[in-house]
Amino acid sequence: MPFFDLTGQTAIVTGAATGIGEAIARRLAAAGATVAVADLNAQGAAAVASTIPGAFAVLMDITNAESVRAAVASMLDKTGRIDVLVNNAGIGGRAAPLWEQTAEDWRKIIDINMTGVFHCAQAVIQHMRSRGYGRIVSIASIAGKEGNPNMTGYSATKAAVIGFTKSLAKEVATEGICVNAVSPAVIRTKILEQLTQEQVDYMTQRIPMRRTGTPEEIAAVVHFLSSPDCSFVTGQCYDASGGRASY
Numbered sequence: 220m221p222f223f224d225l226t227g228q229t230a231i232v233t234g235a236a237t238g239i240g241e242a243i244a245r246r247l248a249a250a251g252a253t254v255a256v257a258d259l260n261a262q263g264a265a266a267v268a269s270t271i272p273g274a275f276a277v278l279m280d281i282t283n284a285e286s287v288r289a290a291v292a293s294m295l296d297k298t299g300r301i302d303v304l305v306n307n308a309g310i311g312g313r314a315a316p317l318w319e320q321t322a323e324d325w326r327k328i329i330d331i332n333m334t335g336v337f338h339c340a341q342a343v344i345q346h347m348r349s350r351g352y353g354r355i356v357s358i359a360s361i362a363g364k365e366g367n368p369n370m371t372g373y374s375a376t377k378a379a380v381i382g383f384t385k386s387l388a389k390e391v392a393t394e395g396i397c398v399n400a401v402s403p404a405v406i407r408t409k410i411l412e413q414l415t416q417e418q419v420d421y422m423t424q425r426i427p428m429r430r431t432g433t434p435e436e437i438a439a440v441v442h443f444l445s446s447p448d449c450s451f452v453t454g455q456c457y458d459a460s461g462g463r464a465s466y
Contacts, residue, residue, distance in 0.1 A: 221250075222446075222448055223250055223442055223443055223445075223446040223448050224250060224251055224446070224447075225247055225250040225251045225252035225302075225303070225445065225446060226250075226251030226252075227251070228251070228252045228253070228300075228302035228303060229252065229253045229254075229255070229294065229298040229300050229301050229302055229303070230244075230247045230252045230253070230254050230255070230301075230302060230303035230304075230305065230445060231254075231255040231257055231277070231290075231291070231294060231301060231303070231304050231305070231339075231343075232244045232247065232254060232255070232256065232257060232305040232307055233257045233258070233279060233281055233305065233306055233307050233308035233335070233339060234257070234258055234281075234307040234308025234309065235254075235256040235257055235258055235264065235267060235307065236256065236258035236260045236263030236264045236266070236267055237260075237263060237267075237408070237409055238406075238408035238409055238410065238434055239307055239358060239403070239406060239408055239434045239437050239438070240256075240258070240305075240307040240308065241256075241267050241434070242433075242434030242435050242437065242438040243305055243307060243434075243437070243438045243441050243442075244256050244267065244271060244274065245271055245438070246435070246438035246439065246441070246442050247303065247305075247438075247441075247442065247445060248271045248272060248273060248274055250442060250446070252302075252303065252445075253273050253274070253275075253298055254268075254271060254273070254274040254275075255274070255275060255276075255277045255290075255294050256268040256271070256274055256275070256276050256277065257276075257277040257278075257279040257290060257308075258276075258277075258278075258279065258308070259278070259279065259280050259281075259308075261276065261278045264276035264277065264278070275297065277290045277293060277294060278290065281308050281331065281334075281335030281336075281338055281339055282330040282331055282334060282335055282338070283338075284338045284341075284342075287338040287339055287342045288342050290342075291342040291343055291346075295346065300346075300350070301343050301346055301347070301353075302347075302352065302353060302354065303353070303354045303355075303356070303445045304339060304340065304343050304353070304354070304355045304356070305355075305356045305357075305358070305441060305445065306335070306336045306339050306340065306355070306356070306357035306358060306380075307357075307358045308331065308335055309331060309332045309335075309358065309376075309410075310327070310328060310331050310332065310373075310410070310413065311370070311373055311410045311411075311413040311414055312324060312327070312328040312332075312370065312372045312373045312413070313372075313413075314369050314370065314413065314414050314415050314418055315369055316368075316369055317371050320371065320372065324372060325372055328372040328373060328376055329372070329376060332372075332373070332376035332377065332379075332380070333376040333379045333380065333383075336357050336380055336383060337383065340355055340357075340383075340387060340398075343355070344387075344391070344396075347391075347394075347396050348391065348394050348396065350395075351394060351395040352395045352396065353391075353395065353396040353397075354396070354397050354398075354444065354445045354446070354449060355384075355387070355396070355397075355398045355399075356398075356399055356400070356401065356441050356444045356445055357380050357383070357384055357398075357399075357400045357401075358380075358400070358401055358403065358437070358441075359377045359378075359380040359381050359384070359400045359401065359402045359456060360373070360374075360377035360402055360403060360404075361402050361403065361404045361458065361460045361463055361464050362374040362377050363375075363376075363377030363378035363379075363380060363381050363402060364378070364381070364402060364456075364458075364464055365463075365464065366378075367418070367421070367422065368421070369418060370414075370418070377402070380400060381400055381402070381456050384398055384399060384400040384454065384456065385454045385456075388453040388454030388455075389454060392453055392454070396453075397444070397449050397450070397452060397453040398453055398454065399444045399449070399452060399453060399454070399455045399456070399457065400455070400456045400457070401437060401440050401441055401444070401456070401457050401458075401459055402456050402457065402458050402459065402460065402464070403432055403437050403459045403460065404422065404425075404426050404431075404432060404458075404459070404460035404461055404463045404464075405419060405422045405423050405426065405431045405432065406431060406432045406433065406434060406436075406437060407431045407432070407433060407434075408434060425463050426460065426461040426462065426463045427461060427462035427463065428461035428462055429461075430461065432459060432460075432461060436459060437459050440457050440459050444457065
């Protein structure tokens with residue numbers, strides 16, 4: 220049997236209509252999983268799902284608890300199980316110093332990057348507990364460890380994702396559920412379009428490999444953390460940073 224095999228499992232990947240989420244959905248499907256391509260962009264999710272064997276699109280607004288619960292219920296009706304949750308959906312937010320940020324800027328990034336993770340994890344955790352198995356992987360960021368200037372909201376929410384991961388992992392550590400996070404450095408996706416070139420250059424120059432990562436490289440790490448082979452790893456934050464962080 221191949222390592223990291225996901226045959227017969229069902230995975231939900233949020234924000235999977237593009238970028239890292241799409242790469243993760245494709246990787247997990249290639250490993251045998253039935254993948255729910257979840258996104259607020261219904262058209263984009265459907266387009267991606269149509270190109271992945273066995274995948275299906277799910278409309279989900281992660282900022283709305285009822286939307287998340289409804290999406291999870293529809294998945295369970297369709298597949299009868301959820302083995303893997305990948306919390307990938309997120310935004311970079313407006314690039315500006317704190318004194319130029321607005322309360323709305325702050326609320327938006329908190330709602331999506333932090334509260335969205337809470338909604339999704341809470342919606343699946345009881346199902347996973349009842350089955351005695353589950354994998355939850357959340358995409359954080361190296362900014363959550365080091366902090367990036369002009370990205371206070373983004374850095375704060377990604378730090379929160381890491382803390383949430385460690386806490387939840389301990390709550391379910393004896394129940395067959397492993398909860399981990401991945402902290403990428405700069406990855407060449409559309410989210411970079413929300414940032415200035417100066418910010419992108421600042422982050423890239425801090426990477427020892429002197430390049431941005433690819434969505435596929437992040438998906439490879441998520442694949443392991445989503446698999447049954449990840450059986451003694453929980454509460455961890457795996458860096459995929461080209462050497463930028465080593466702690």
